[in-house]
Amino acid sequence: MVIPQPRLLAVAICAALPLIVPVAASAQDADPTTLDSVTVTGSRIKQSELETHVPVQVLTREDIDRSGFKSVSDIVQNLTASGAGLNTKFNSSGNFGFPPDGGGVGAGAATVDLRHLGPKRVLVLVDGIRWVNESSGSGVGSAVDLNTIPLALVDRIEVLEDGASSIYGSDAIAGVVNIITRKNVQGGDIELHYGTYDDLGGDTWGADMGYGGGTDRLQWFVGASYFKQEEISSLEYGPASIPVPGTGLSNGSSATPQGRFVFLDPDTGLVHDLTTNTGVTDPTFVPGQECARTDGFHCFATADRFNFAPYNLLLTPSERKTVFAQARFAFTDSVGGYIRALYNERQSANQAAPEPFFLGTDAGIYNHWGESSLVISALNPHNPFGFDLTTMGADPNLFLLGRRPVEGGPRRYEQDVETWYVAAGLDGSFDVRDRPWSWDVNVVRSESSAEQTNYGSYNLRRINEALGDPTACAAIAGCVPLNLFGGAGTITPEMLAFIQPVVRDESENTLTLVSANITGALFQLPAGPLGFAAGYEYRKYEGRYQPDPITVAGEYNGVPSGPTAGDYDVNEIYAEVAIPLMSNPERGSALDMSIAGRYSDYSTFGGESTGKLGLRWQVAEELVLRGSFAQGFRAPSIGELYGTLSRFDATLVDPCSGAGATRPECVAQGVPPDYVQTNPQISVVTSGNADLQPETSRSVMLGAVWSPSFASNATWSERMDLGLTFYKHTIEDAIQAPDAQVILNRCVFDADPFSCASYDRSERGQIIRFDDILDNLGTIRTDGWDLSLGWLLPEQDWGQLRFDAKATFVGEYELVNESGQAEPRAPGVEVNNSAIPEWTSTLSTQWSKGPWAVAWTVRHIDELRESCGGAIGFDICDDSANDLNTLDATTYHDLQLSWNSDAWMRGMRVSLGVNNVTGEDPPICLSCSLNGYDAATYDLPGRFFYARVGLRF
CATH class of the missing domain: 2.40.170.20 (TonB-dependent receptor, beta-barrel domain)
Known part of the structure; x- marks a missing residue:
C-alpha cells in the first residue's frame, strides 16, 4: 500500500x-x-x-x-x-x-x-x-x-x-x-x-x-x-408477443425453424434465396408459386420470418x-x-428464443467456423442441392444459412x-x-x-463437423450428420447431443x-x-x-x-x-x-x-x-x-437497404442495387x-x-x-x-470518415464487420x-x-x-x-x-x-x-x-x-x-x- x-x-x-x-x-x-x-x-x-x-x-x-x-x-x-x-x-x-x-x-x-x-x-x-x-x-x-x-x-x-x-x-x-x-x-x-x-x-x-x-x-x-x-412469459401480454407491435413480421428474424438458404448454384450461376415449404402458415400459399420451384422450396419473404418475442420473459x-x-x-x-x-x-x-445459426459469408467475420471454414458436403445425406455449399476458397457460394433450431428449446441463462x-x-x-x-x-x-x-447454445465447430463429409463425421465420437434443410422437427435428439453443450x-x-x-x-x-x-x-x-x-x-x-x-x-x-x-x-x-x-x-x-x-x-x-x-x-x-x-447484436436499420441501395453514398460503398438487409440484428464488436x-x-x-x-x-x-x-x-x-445506428447514418448521409472506417460490407452489400x-x-x-x-x-x-x-x-x-x-x-x-x-x-x-x-x-x-x-x-x-x-x-x-x-x-x-x-x-x-x-x-x-x-x- x-x-x-x-x-x-x-x-x-x-x-x-x-x-x-x-x-x-x-x-x-x-x-x-x-x-x-x-x-x-x-x-x-x-x-x-x-x-x-x-x-x-x-x-x-x-x-x-x-x-x-x-x-x-x-x-x-x-x-x-x-x-x-x-x-x-x-x-x-x-x-x-x-x-x-x-x-x-x-x-x-x-x-x-x-x-x-x-x-x-x-x-x-x-x-x-x-x-x-x-x-x-x-x-x-x-x-x-x-x-x-x-x-x-x-x-x-x-x-x-x-x-x-x-x-x-x-x-x-x-x-x-x-x-x-x-x-x-x-x-x-x-x-x-x-x-x-x-x-x-x-x-x-x-x-x-x-x-x-x-x-x-x-x-x-x-x-x-x-x-x-x-x-x-411474454405470451401473457399481447403487445409483448410480437417483435415490434403493429409491424407484423417485418422485424422478425431470418433464422427460422424452416431455414433460410442464400447461395449461388455453381451449375447455373444463379443466386437463390430459399426456404422450405414445410411449416408455411399462410393458408393462401401454393408450393411452387414463387420462383417456379417444385422441389419443396420457395423464395424467402417477410411472411417467412420468425417471431422470437413469445420466448422472452416479461418479468x-x-x-x-x-x-x-x-x-x-x-x-x-x-x-x-x-x-x-x-x-x-x-x-x-x-430467457431468449432458441439460438439461431447464421452461417455463410454474409453472416459476418467474427466466427472462424461458421463464416470462413465451412463446407456443407454434397455427400451429407441432408443436403438437398447436390453440390457443396462452402465459404472457403476464391469462389465461395454459401452466402447465408439461417436456421432456428426450435428442437433444442429456448436459450436459458441462469x-x-x-x-x-x-x-x-x-x-x-x-x-x-x-x-x-x-x-x-x-x-x-x-x-x-x-x-x-447457459442452456440452449451450440458449438460451431461441431456444427461444422456434422455438416461436412459424413466419413469424417463418422470418425468423430458422437458425430451425427446434421439436418438444417428439412424444416422444424428434423434436428433429432442424437444431432442435438453432439452440437449442444452447457456453457458456463x-x-x-x-x-x-x-x-x-x-x-x-x-x-x-x-x-x-x-x-x-x-x-x-x-x-x-x-x-x-x-x-x-x-x-x-x-x-x-x-x-x-x-x-x-x-x-x-x-x-x-x-x-x-x-x-x-x-x-x-x-x-x-x-x-x-x-x-x-x-x-x-x-x-x-x-x-x-x-x-x-x-x-x-x-x-x-x-x-x-x-x-x-x-x-x-x-x-x-x-x-x-x-x-x-466481445460482441453484441444490435438491432439496426441499414439506410442502404432496399430503396436506399441506389443512394449515391451507398453506391460509392459498393452496395449493389438489389441489396436488402438480411437480418435486423447486426453483430457489433466492442x-x-x-x-x-x-x-x-x-x-x-x-x-x-x-x-x-x-x-x-x-x-x-x-x-x-x-x-x-x-x-x-x-x-x-x-x-x-458511439451509437451503432448513428455510425451507420453518419457514414451514409454525411460521409464521416471515422464512421465509414468502423464497418465493412461484403460484395453483396451485407455488413460483415462492425467495430x-x-x-x-x-x-x-x-x-x-x-x-x-x-x-x-x-x-x-x-x-x-x-x-x-x-x-x-x-x-x-x-x-x-x-x-x-x-x-x-x-x-x-x-x-x-x-x-x-x-x-x-x-x-x-x-x-x-x-x-x-x-x-x-x-x-x-x-x-x-x-x-x-x-x-x-x-x-x-x-x-x-x-x-x-x-x-x-x-x-x-x-x-x-x-x-x-x-x-x-x-x-x-x-x-x-x-x-x-x-x-x-x-x-x-x-x-x-x-x-x-x-x-x-x-x-x-x-x-x-x-x-x-x-x-x-
Missing part, C-alpha cells in the same frame, strides 16, 4: 480554495429548529440536517413502506430524478451480449441511474462506505447491484442529487445513494409479504426478520431476508436470500468499535450470485478546548462472485478498503465555530470474467467474448471546511461557506484533484438560499480498461481500452427552500415546505462507444429543475392529511460525439430502451386517524417521441412523414390501506395495496429491444396487488 506524503493534505485543501463560485445549497426538507449534529450525506462534517449545502432527499422507513415496493432498486428507480436503471423487468440476456460499456449485461442485477447519466456515474454507499460492484457471470460490472442489499436492513435512504467527487471520490458525478442501516434495535420483528399481477401472474412472496438488543456497552442486531419472484424470476449482523461495543465512554457482516445469495434467470461483505472499525470522540471532535477508522473487504449457466461463464468483483476520518471545530469565529473534516482512504478493486472454454476457443455459436482480468488501487486524501461568515440569531439569518478538496493517486493513470464550494444563506428563519459548484471525475472501470474483444483516461465533470446547483410562516401552526396548515433547485452537469471525455470500441469520445451536458412541496394539515376529528409532491424537469440533455455531432438522446426522446422524459412527477397523499392510514400516490411520466426507424409505413408509426412515433404520457395510481396497532405484543401492522390501480399499460415502443415497451421507465402492464403483515415482539 502506498501512503501519500503528508504535504498532499495541504495540496488537497489548496486545490479547493480558489473555487470561489456563487453557489446555493440544497438541504433536505427538515424542521428548522436546532438539531443534534449528525453526519449527513454530502458532507463529512457533523452538522444538523438543515445546515447542508447540497440537496439530499431522505426516504424514511415510512416512505418505503407506503410505496408498496419490496426492493431498494424499485424505491430509488421511481424517484423523479432517476433515469434508466437495469431491473428484473428487463430480460437482458441473449442478443444483448456485451454492450459497449465494458461491463457485460449484469443479468438479474438492479442498478440506479441519476440525472440520466448512467449507473456507473452514481456512487452507492452503505452507512457512508462504498459497496462492492455487481457480478453476474457476464462481465466485470462497474455498478452496484442493489439486489444485494435487502430492505429489511434499511432504516432510511439518503439520495444526494449533486456531484460529490471531492467528498467521496470517483463515481460520484451524478450523485450518491447512501443506504443507512438499522441500529439501536430493541426486540424483534417479522414481516410476511405476498403480491401478484392480475391476469399475468408473477407471484412474489417473502419474509423479513430482525432481532436486536444490547447492554450499557453492547448494541447488536441480526436479521434475515427471503424474497422470491416468479417469472412471467424475470429471482430468488434472494440474505443474512446480516452488526454489533457495536463501547470500550470506554469515548472509544467504541463495530463489526458488520452480510451474505447474500441470488438465483435468477433470463445466474447464481454470491455476495459477502465484512466491515469493522473503531471510532471515538474527544474535546479540544471544549470543542467536540470525533474520529473513525474503517476496514472493508467484500466480494461478489457469479456463475452463469464466471465473473468476480472484489473490493478492499481502508479509511480514516476526523471531524470537529478548529476554532471559534465571530459567526460560529469553523468546522473541519479530513481523512485518508485506500481502495483496491479486482475483477475478472472467465467465459466457458468453448467460447475462448472461438467455438461458441452465441455471443462470443474474451476473458477479462485486472485490478487497480487508489490512495486518496481529502479535507473539508465549513466557514460561518455571518450570523444574526435575532433575525434568524446566517451565511456560511463550505470548501472541500480531494487528491486521488491511481495506479492506472496517476493523480487527480477535485474541489467543491458551497454557499448557504439563511435569509430569514423561513427562507434558505443555497448552491454549490463541484468538480468531479470518474476513473475507468476494470471492464472498460481491460475488457477483451472491447475495453487500456489507454482510457478519467472522465471529468463540472456541476452547478442553485436552490431555495421556503417554509412560509403564514402556513405554520395555522388553522389550515400545520407546516408547509417548498423547494426549488436548478442543476447543471457537464462531463468531458465521457467514456463511451465500436470504447474511448474518451464525448461531452455530456444536462440541466433541469427539481420542485418539491410538503404540506401537513392540522389534525382534526376526521383525521390528518399530508401531501408530498416532487417533480423534475429536464431542460437540456446533449451528448456530443467525437465528431462534434449530437447523439439522438434528448429530453422527451426514447432511444434504445432509454427514455429522458421532460417531466416526471409524484404526488403522495396520506390520511391517518388512530391506527388507520390510507395512502394514495400518483406517478406521472411525460409524453415521449422516438424515431420510427424500420417501422415507417406501419400504422403504429403515428407520424410517418416526420419519422416519429409518440409514446403517450402515462400516469400510475397506487393505493394502500394500513392498520397499525399496539394491542398485541409490541405492535402489529397490516397493509393491503394496489399499484397501478387503473391497470395502465405501458406505451408501445418501436426502438425497445424486447416486449414492446421500455422496462426501465414504465411499470409492467396491469395491476399489482399485495398484502403485508408485520409483527413486533
